Structure formats: structure tokens, C-alpha cells
Amino acid sequence: xxxxxxxxDAAGYFGSYGGRLxxxxxxxxxxxxxxxxxxxRADPAFQAELxxxxxxxxxxxxxxxxxxxxxAQAGGCRVFLKREDMAHTGSHKINNVLGQALLTKRLGxxxxxxxxxxxxxxxxxxxxxxxxxxxxxxxxGEEDTRRQALNVARMKxxxxxxxxxxxxxxxxxxxxxxxxxxxxxxxxxTHYCIGSVGGPHPFPMMVRDFQRVIGVEAREQIMQAxxxxxxxxxxxxxxxxxxxxxxxxxxxxxxVALLGCEAGGDGRETGRNAATLTFGSAGVxxxxxxxxxxxxxxxxxxxxxxxxxxxYPGVGPEHAxxxxxxxxxxxxxSDSEAMHAFSVLCRTEGIxxxxxSSHALAGALQLGRELGPGGVLLVxxxxxxxxxxxxxxxxxxHLGNGSPAQDLPSLTDSPSTGGGTAGTGGGTAGAAW
Amino acid sequence: MVSAVSAAFxxxxxxxxxxxxxxxxxxxxxxxxxxxxxxxxxxxxxxIIEIGLPYSDPLMDGPVIQEAVHRALTGGTHVADVLDTxxxxxxxxxxxxIMTYWNPVEQHGVGTFARELADAGGSGLITPDLTPEEAGxxxxxxxxxxxxxxxxVAPSSSDERIGLITxxxxxxxxxxxxxxxxGARESVGSExxxxxxxxxxxxxxxxxxGLGVRDGKQAAxxxxxxxxxxxxxxLVQRLLAADSPTAGLAGVRELASELASGVRAGR
Numbered sequence: 001x002x003x004x005x006x007x008x009d010a011a012g013y014f015g016s017y018g019g020r021l022x023x024x025x026x027x028x029x030x031x032x033x034x035x036x037x038x039x040x041r042a043d044p045a046f047q048a049e050l051x052x053x054x055x056x057x058x059x060x061x062x063x064x065x066x067x068x069x070x071x072a073q074a075g076g077c078r079v080f081l082k083r084e085d086m087a088h089t090g091s092h093k094i095n096n097v098l099g100q101a102l103l104t105k106r107l108g109x110x111x112x113x114x115x116x117x118x119x120x121x122x123x124x125x126x127x128x129x130x131x132x133x134x135x136x137x138x139x140x141g142e143e144d145t146r147r148q149a150l151n152v153a154r155m156k157x158x159x160x161x162x163x164x165x166x167x168x169x170x171x172x173x174x175x176x177x178x179x180x181x182x183x184x185x186x187x188x189x190t191h192y193c194i195g196s197v198g199g200p201h202p203f204p205m206m207v208r209d210f211q212r213v214i215g216v217e218a219r220e221q222i223m224q225a226x227x228x229x230x231x232x233x234x235x236x237x238x239x240x241x242x243x244x245x246x247x248x249x250x251x252x253x254x255x256v257a258l259l260g261c262e263a264g265g266d267g268r269e270t271g272r273n274a275a276t277l278t279f280g281s282a283g284v285x286x287x288x289x290x291x292x293x294x295x296x297x298x299x300x301x302x303x304x305x306x307x308x309x310x311x312y313p314g315v316g317p318e319h320a321x322x323x324x325x326x327x328x329x330x331x332x333x334s335d336s337e338a339m340h341a342f343s344v345l346c347r348t349e350g351i352x353x354x355x356x357s358s359h360a361l362a363g364a365l366q367l368g369r370e371l372g373p374g375g376v377l378l379v380x381x382x383x384x385x386x387x388x389x390x391x392x393x394x395x396x397x398h399l400g401n402g403s404p405a406q407d408l409p410s411l412t413d414s415p416s417t418g419g420g421t422a423g424t425g426g427g428t429a430g431a432a433w
Numbered sequence: 434m435v436s437a438v439s440a441a442f443x444x445x446x447x448x449x450x451x452x453x454x455x456x457x458x459x460x461x462x463x464x465x466x467x468x469x470x471x472x473x474x475x476x477x478x479x480x481i482i483e484i485g486l487p488y489s490d491p492l493m494d495g496p497v498i499q500e501a502v503h504r505a506l507t508g509g510t511h512v513a514d515v516l517d518t519x520x521x522x523x524x525x526x527x528x529x530x531i532m533t534y535w536n537p538v539e540q541h542g543v544g545t546f547a548r549e550l551a552d553a554g555g556s557g558l559i560t561p562d563l564t565p566e567e568a569g570x571x572x573x574x575x576x577x578x579x580x581x582x583x584x585x586v587a588p589s590s591s592d593e594r595i596g597l598i599t600x601x602x603x604x605x606x607x608x609x610x611x612x613x614x615x616g617a618r619e620s621v622g623s624e625x626x627x628x629x630x631x632x633x634x635x636x637x638x639x640x641x642x643g644l645g646v647r648d649g650k651q652a653a654x655x656x657x658x659x660x661x662x663x664x665x666x667x668l669v670q671r672l673l674a675a676d677s678p679t680a681g682l683a684g685v686r687e688l689a690s691e692l693a694s695g696v697r698a699g700r
Contacts, residue, residue, distance in 0.1 A: 011566065021535055021567050023493050025587035025612055027594060167499050173490060180492040185613035187589070284536040285490065287562075297512045298540030299489040 007321065012201020015324055017317035022200040022287040026180075029187045034202045036107050041209065046102065053098045057131070058088045060095075060213065064221035069348035070361075074368025077375030078226060081351070082218045082246060084382045091354065091383030092214060092242045093124035097193055099210035101128035104191040111135040111190040115179040117144050117172035118308030119151025120354075120383060121195030126160035128193075136160040139178045141170040144308065151387060169302055172312050176286055196239025197316030200287030204316050211245025218378055219249045226376050232257040232367055235380040236359040237330060238274070238310035240319045242382035251327060260319060261363035263305030264332030272304035275332035276315040277323050290317040306335040306391065309356040309383070331366075333359040339395050341365055342385070354383035355391065436581050437528035438556040438604040441480040442639040442660060451656035451696045453478060454641055455689060456532060456665030457672070458485035459518040460510025461501050466678050468521040470685050474668065475527040477686045478693025482522055483559060483663070486515045486533035493534075493561045495616030497666040501673060512541055516553050523554030530583065530604075532559040538571070547574035557581025557604050565601035572601060583607050586632055588624040599636035605661060606632055610644045617647030617667045626658045648688075649695035656699025664692055 007014045020030060040046040054060040063083040071079040084092040097114075104112055112134050116122030122138040129136035138155055142164040145152050152162050168174035176194075183192040197204045197211070215233075222230055233250050235243035237260035250256045265273030273279065280291040283298060293301040293313040305311040322328035333341075341361035345353050353361060357380070364379045371377070385392065393399035435443075445452035455474040459467050471482045487502035487510050494502070515531060523529040531550060538546045538558070550558070557580045563571065565584055575582045581604030586595050589612060599606050610625035611618075625642050632640045641661025646652055648667070655662045671684030 019567055020564075021562055022564075023562050023587070024564055024585045024594070024598065025493075025589055025609060027564060027587075028589040028591060167496070168489065168503065177490050177492040181495070181614045184493070185611075187612065284539055284562075286492075292536075294536070294540065296540065298537035299506065 007318065008201065008205050012205065014204070014318045014321035017288070017290050017320040018201060018204055019289050020200040020287065021284050021289060023184060025184045026187065026200070030200055030202070032107065037103060037202055037206050040103055040106055046106070050099055050102055053102070054095065054213065058094045058098060059086060061217040061221070062086050064218060064225055066225060067345070067349045070345055071368065073344050073348065074365045074377070075371060075375070076373040077368045077371050077377055079364055079368065079377045079379060080222055080225060080230070081379050081381040082214060084214060084242065084380060085351070085353065085357070085384035089124045089127050090386060091120050091124070092211060092245060093121045093195060094127065095213055095245070096195065096207050096210040096241060097121070097124045097128040100191065100193045100206075101132045101134060104134060104193070105132060107191060109189050109191045111137070111186065112193045113137045113139065113179050113182055113190055114193045114195060115139050115172065115175040116195065117141065117175065117311060118387060119144070119148045119155065120309060120387065122160070122162070123151055123154050123158070125193050125195070126155040126158035129160060130158045137182070138162050139165050139175040139182070141172065141175050142166045143170045148308070148387070173286070173300060180286070196241040197244050197318060198239045198286055198288055198290070198314055204288065204318055207241055208244045208248060208318060211241050212248045214242065214245035214380065215247060215249035218246055222376070222378055228376065229253055229256050230376045230378040231371055232259055233378045233380070234259045234261065234360045234363045234367060236261050236310060236356050236382060237277070237315060237319060238263065238307075238312050238356065239314070240316035242380050244316060244318055246378070246380040247322070247328060258322065258328035259363055259367060260328055260330040261333045261359040262330055263307055263310035263359060264334040264337070265304040265306070267334060271301070273332060274303035274305045274311050274313065276313060277319060277330040278332045282320070285314045288314070288317050290320045291315050306338065307355040307359065309354070310359065331363065333362045337362040339392070342392060343396065351381070352385035353381055354385050355388045357382045434579055436556040436579070436604055437523070438481055438530060438581055441528040442605060445480055446639070446660065449700060451659055451699055452480040452639070452641070452661040453652070453689070453693050453696045454481040454483060454661050454663040455479040455668055456483040456485060456663065457668060458487050458498065458501050458505050459515040460487055460505030460508055461669070461672055462678055462681060463508065464510065464514045464518060466681070468518055470672060470682055471518070471522045472525050472527065473682050473686045474689040475525070477689035479689050481528045481530070481661070483530050483532045483665070484515060484518050484522065486512065486531055486537055488534040488537060491534065493614055495614040495666060497617070497670050497673065498615050501669045512537055516549050519550065519555040520553040529555050530557045530559055530581065531555060532561065535560060535563045543570045544574050547571070547578045547580055551578040551580055555580070557583055559583040559607055561585055565597055568601065575603070585609050586628065588612055588628050592631060595632055596635045599632060599638060602636070602638055605639040605641050606636060607663070608632055608640050608642045608659070610642050610655070613644065615644055615666050617670065618645035621645045621651050621655055625655065629659050649691035652692045652695030653699040656696040662692070662696050
């Protein structure tokens with residue numbers, strides 16, 4: 001299969017990745033969802049309803065912003081940010097949940113469930129459920145419900161029930177396990193609104209389609225603004241939905257490099273990372289065959305990232321395929337590199353990015369220096385950093401006992417590499433997309 | 434060749450009763466302790482033993498089995514221990530299968546896993562997150578090593594899917610009694626009997642019902658319409674609740690004995 005082939009195939013495979021490795025009890029619902037989504041995708045009325053919500057409610061199209069003061073730190077190339085941080089609820093997650101919530105109504109179901117870690121997808125799902133009058137239950141690791149108490153409150157204000165998950169490692173993957181368990185017993189009236197391009201077919205394809213709008217808009221906008229296609233498109237990758245969203249429209253443009261930035265955490269040596277495509281291997285998790293972080297027995301490993309949204313031991317199967325075909329490349333970005341880029345964007349452009357998106361910004365700083373002046377980079381700013389003020393404030397010493405875990409970088413400094421275990425900032429594992 | 438599991442169903446059928454199938458994860462309370470418990474359950478009247486392969490993400494299991502496999506994993510149970518457990522239990526003359534999520538088998542190598550399972554005297558695999566469409570390499574390996582592939586059917590399965598699944602099964606068909614995860618329940622889903630009837634329209638294989646059975650009375654009720662009664666969480670709960678390995682053994686022996694009377698009282 002080449003990068004130009006229609007993917008996934010009818011069984012949900014992107015090359016050898018994807019598929020539907022799920023319990024028989026869910027097969028009927030997955031088949032029903034596949035059929036309903038195929039109908040909806042071809043139905044102008046559905047597409048019009050979704051488009052109206054995206055423009056009139058979510059705030060699309062989002063801006064494309066050139067960031068010259070940031071770019072000066074990136075080898076002097078031109079850098080453009082796709083501003084998903086400006087979308088309603090503060091990240092790209094809204095694109096997907098509006099699509100799936102409309103589909104839930106179309107399926108005649110009255111309840112949605114979702115998994116979340118830091119709470120961005122949970123908040124987006126609760127938002128869409130409030131808008132469309134659906135019951136909403138969000139599964140979240142118990143540890144994260146404490147750490148992200150404000151997002152728990154947001155979800156509750158929006159009318160959702162938040163269920164703390166106390167099993168396993170009490171992180172995103174366990175929240176997802178718990179959501180699957182609930183779905184098996186409530187599937188008759190419940191839709192499982194998966195938050196990333198993972199899970200059994202048709203989720204990786206469907207969520208990609210709902211996020212594809214990011215790249216479609218950005219491609220037009222950058223042609224307008226720069227007069228040409230970018231040399232590279234850069235995005236962070238946890239499960240991979242914002243990355244697929246911005247990559248997809250550029251896949252046929254062979255001269256445009258696609259770079260995914262994974263959570264390198266503390267580095268490879270410590271094992272404290274979530275760089276699935278860089279350090280993982282092929283396996284099966286959460287209904288899909290993809291790259292996963294696992295031991296020799298196939299047990300899922302514990303992950304770590306300062307960014308809750310990237311802290312997941314699997315990745316969407318289309319990314320595994322893009323890696324294998326060589327169409328996209330992936331590199332790990334450490335916690336400290338990401339926090340350096342976070343600070344640079346704050347202080348050069350007055351934009352506080354999500355820590356997830358800061359991994360992409362760090363990748364852009366590296367890639368820009370590799371490209372040099374004359375290069376054009378498109379970076380997906382997938383979310384805003386309001387949710388991360390506490391973590392970042394502690395990392396830089398603005399909060400807490402006043403002793404900074406990391407010195408503020410001077411703008412010409414290179415980030416310290418690896419080993420950035422901030423006493424308070426580094427321990428934010430567990431979490432979500 | 435007829436597997437030990439198939440022979441056990443034939444023997445139960447000849448006795449005009451359903452077979453009793455007991456589940457325990459390997460490594461709980463220890464590798465040796467699980468072997469002793471499995472043998473105790475068989476001595477108390479179980480016809481077949483399922484050894485669970487402890488897995489980090491058991492998304493079809495309820496709280497009891499989640500806790501059990503968590504303890505087994507933190508106790509250091511590896512795939513090699515699971516195969517050793519099968520060797521010991523099957524070696525005691527007990528028909529034995531492994532119940533496992535798919536990733537550990539794939540990482541071990543499907544062919545290697547099948548060969549080692551056959552060498553250990555195991556009869557086959559029950560695969561709760563693998564359906565026949567995705568099972569090509571496993572079905573080939575099962576044929577090579579004369580192992581039973583056992584897939585699940587659910588109340589939500591269409592007749593078309595029941596046909597597909599039953600044609601891929603050997604040994605028996607595992608019918609999930611309800612839409613949900615493992616765990617003892619007040620009553621076994623009323624959907625179970627209808628599901629068994631639908632399965633019988635497609636196959637002459639024995640049909641065993643699992644999920645939710647916790648006592649002799651329920652075992653008798655299920656035995657009235659099924660060829661096998663599968664009990665997991667209720668047995669595992671006895672091990673979890675015991676304050677010593679000896680008490681755990683006594684607990685599972687007592688429950689297995691009650692369940693064995695149940696399947697004999699069902700018809």
C-alpha cells in the first residue's frame with residue numbers, strides 16, 4: 001500500500017495497523033456505528049449541520065498566525081501557528097466531539113461516555129452533550145481528578161458526571177479501560193465518544209475525518225499567507241488526533257515534511273517517557289494494532305510526560321502506518337525542551353500554549369534551525385495553556401515556595417536536554433487526551 | 434484427535450449433566466498456590482479448568498478479576514509461569530485451557546505460544562478480545578498444534594456472526610450470559626437461554642455459559658439449558674478474601690463442590 005492509497009481498508013487497516021481487536025459484545029455496535037457514519041458522511045444535511053456548529057459555535061475557521069519573534073529563535077525561518085487554541089473549550093477536541101455527538105443523536109442514543117486524563121476531551125464532550133441534550137459520563141483516573149480539579153469542576157458545571165477510576169495505574173489508559181467496560185453493558189443506549197484517533201475501527205478513521213478540517217483550513221490559509229506550501233508541518237502526538245488533523249490534507253503534497261513530536265519525558269534511559277513511535281513496538285491495545293510501549297510479555301508499560309495529554313502508551317494506527325511508509329517522521333521532545341518552548345512562545349508572542357502543543361513548538365525550534373532562513377513551518381497549536389498554569393507556574397517557580405524548579409531560559413539559550421525532572425513540575429504523569 | 438476439553442464435555446453429556454468449568458488466574462496467590470487451587474477445584478468436581486493469563490489492561494473484566502490479576506502481576510507472574518501452571522494442572526489429568534487477552538500471545542509469538550501450550554498439555558485458548566476475523570494466524574497455529582480455539586458469542590451477536598464464530602470454534606462455544614464484564618451477579622441474564630438456543634441452530638459443539646454465575650443454585654439454573662457452566666469471579670473472590678493460602682484452598686473447594694452439585698441438579 002502506498003501513502004496515496006485510500007485508508008483504512010474495509011476492515012479498518014492502515015497497512016498492518018488498526019483493525020478491530022475488540023470483544024464480541026461490541027462488534028454489533030461497531031458495525032452499526034460504521035454504517036451510520038458512512039451514511040452521515042455522505043449526507044449533505046449531516047455535513048451542513050456539523051459545519052454550522054463548527055462555524056457558529058466552535059469558532060471555525062481558526063486563525064493562522066505568523067509568529068516572527070518566535071521564529072527568530074527558530075533559525076530565522078517563517079513560522080505559522082494554526083490556532084486551535086482559539087476554538088471553543090480551548091483545543092481542537094471540540095471538532096471531534098461535535099461530530100460524534102451529532103452522530104450519537106443520529107444513532108438514536110441518548111448518552112455519551114468518554115475517557116479523559118487532564119480533562120480536555122472530557123470538557124469538550126461535556127460541552128457537546130450539554131449543547132445537544134445528551135447524558136454524559138466521563139471516566140478519569142482518580143489521581144487526575146485530584147490534580148485537575150478545575151477541569152472536574154468544569155465538567156460538572158456542564159452537567160456531566162465524572163467517575164474517578166481507581167484501577168490499574170489510575171491514568172488515561174485505565175480510564176479508557178473503564179469506559180470500554182461501561183460501554184459493553186450500556187451499548188444499547190450509549191455512544192462511546194473516543195477522544196483520539198485510537199480504538200477499534202471505525203474510530204481512528206472517523207475521528208481523523210472530524211479533525212481533518214484543521215489541515216484543510218491551514219493549507220488554504222498558508223497558501224494565502226506565505227504564497228506556498230510549508231516545508232514542514234509540525235504537531236504533537238499523544239494519541240495523535242491533532243497531528244492527523246493537520247497532517248491529513250498535506251499527505252499528497254510529497255514535498256511537505258510531516259513531523260510528529262512525542263513526549264520524550266525524562267528520556268529513554270529512565271523509561272519515564274511516552275514516546276510510543278520512537279521507543280515502542282507493534283502490539284494490540286484498546287482494540288487496535290499499533291505501536292505500544294510494552295514489556296517482553298506484552299504488558300503495557302507505565303508512561304510519563306509532563307504533558308497529561310501526551311501521556312499514553314499507545315498511538316493512533318494511522319501514525320504507525322505513516323511512520324512505516326516514511327511519509328511522516330516522529331521524534332521525542334523531552335519535558336524540559338517542551339517547557340523551554342512554552343516559555344519562548346509566552347514571552348515572544350504573548351500566547352500561552354498548552355504543554356502538549358509546546359512539544360510541537362520545541363520540534364519547530366529544532367527543525368527551524370535545521371532548515372535555516374527561507375524555510376516555512378506550519379505548527380499546530382492544538383490547545384491553550386490555561387489548564388497548565390499550575391504545572392508551568394511551579395516549573396518556573398511562579399507558584400509554590402518560590403524556588404524555581406527550572407531557571408527561566410534566556411531567549412537565545414538552547415534548552416537543557418533530558419533530565420529535566422522538576423521537583424514539582426515533573427510529576428504530572430497520568431492523564432489524558 | 435479429540436481434545437481433553439471435548440472429552441470432558443462428552444463425559445458430562447453421558448452423565449446427563451452440564452460440565453463445570455472453573456477459572457483462576459495464574460499467580461494468585463502465588464504460582465504454586467494457583468496450581469493447588471486449580472487442582473482443588475477439579476477435585477471438588479470441576480470438569481475443566483481455565484487458567485487466566487494476567488494482563489495489564491483487562492477491559493472485559495470486572496473489579497474482582499481486575500484485582501486478582503493486578504495482584505498476580507505485581508507478584509511477578511510472567512507468561513512462562515502461566516505455561517508452567519498449565520503444565521502442572523494438565524499434568525494432574527485435568528482438561529485445561531488458557532483464557533487470555535490477545536497482546537501477550539502476539540508478543541510471545543503466536544506459533545511459539547501454540548507450540549508451548551501444546552507441549553504443556555493445554556487444550557486451547559479462550560480469547561475474549563479476539564474475534565475470528567482477526568484470528569488468522571492463531572487459527573492456523575491451533576490447527577498445526579491440534580489446539581481448541583474458543584471464541585465468545587454475546588447477546589448482541591447477530592445470527593450471521595454466530596454462524597461465523599461457531600464455525601471457527603473447536604472444543605466448545607463460550608456464550609456470554611449478558612452484556613457486561615465478568616463478575617458475580619444476583620441473577621444470570623435472562624438473555625442467556627435465548628442466546629444458547631440461537632447458537633445451537635448453528636453448531637453441534639457444546640455451548641458453555643459464562644459471566645455472572647456465583648452459586649450452586651445459579652449453576653443449576655444455567656445447567657438446565659447449557660452444556661457447560663463457567664464460574665470465575667466467585668471462585669477468585671474466595672481466594673482474594675482468604676487470609677491464608679490454606680483458607681483460600683478451603684474456600685474454593687467448598688464453592689466448587691456446591692457448583693458441582695448444582696450442575697448435577699440442573700436437569
